[in-house]
Amino acid sequence: MKIAVLDINGKDTGRQAELSKDVFAIEPNNHAVYLDVKQFLANQRQGTHKAKERAEISGSTRKIKKQKGTGTARAGSIKSGVFRGGGRMFGPRPRNYGFKLNKNLKRLARRSALSIKANDKSILVLEDFSFEAPKTKNFLNVLKALEVENKKSLIVLGGTNNNVYLSSRNFKGSEVITASELSTYKIMNANKVILIESALEGIESNLSK
Template structure:
């Protein structure tokens, strides 16, 4: 699959890049995409939630009323979950929400996500560029040239580029990653994926193993 390369102003340069069918034109496996996104979101959870159960509540241990003759249910402790201020029944405890996912499944998920974006014509290849200094206004101009100012966009660099990364950091709808940091969630979450020309080789190399 050939895609035209555009410049920083959104105009075609006259060159085209060949995107590998083994990465950008496979039969999408949506279940693998679901699993990879689920794992990514699960790993974002801190899992530090904690509620006190009755053994951890501070309170008197005396029997609060006699066993019989009150006409109400038996009660032996003020820390019982049935009373206000008592312990919580089966409350949340600290835990790790992460789960294992096979590397081949994760690789298939990323290729499926890229294929789906390619099918939607949501992948753009731009020639490599850099800024003289980190400046958000310069990055906004690039977004405007590509028609992405009001869309979620994901820019994929071939190598780390500090000026481009810092220029995008204040923009909520745009994210800049390197080809090695590319994840299924970030691909799916973006309306448009913009690949730096130098990133194509790295993506295909990582996903063709």
């Protein structure tokens, strides 16, 4: 599967990159994509929610009224959840929402996500580039040249490039990551996935195992 390599001005360089069929052209497994995205979102949850239960609030321990003869329900504590100011019944407790998925399923999910984007023609390959210094304007010019300045975009670098990364931080709709940070959620969340040419080898070697 071949795709044209563009430069930072959005022009065709005349070269083509070979995309592995085993990574970019498989039959997508939608359930694997669902599970991997679900795990990613679950891991973002802090799980620090907490409400005080009846054993944790301040209040008298005396029996608030006699057991019989009042014509109403029995009551032994003002801290009961049925009373105003009482403890929360079955309230939220701190917990970890994360769950495990095996590596093969996660690789399948990422291959499926990339195949979906490739099938939708939502993947671009860009030749390697860098900036002399972090500058937002330079990064914006690249987005404009690729016609993605008003879309959610994911730029995948072959390795760490601080100048490109720092130049991108002011754009909420654009994210710059390295090939090792690639996740199913980030792929599916982007309208356009822009792969830097040097990132292709790392992506294919990681996902072809």
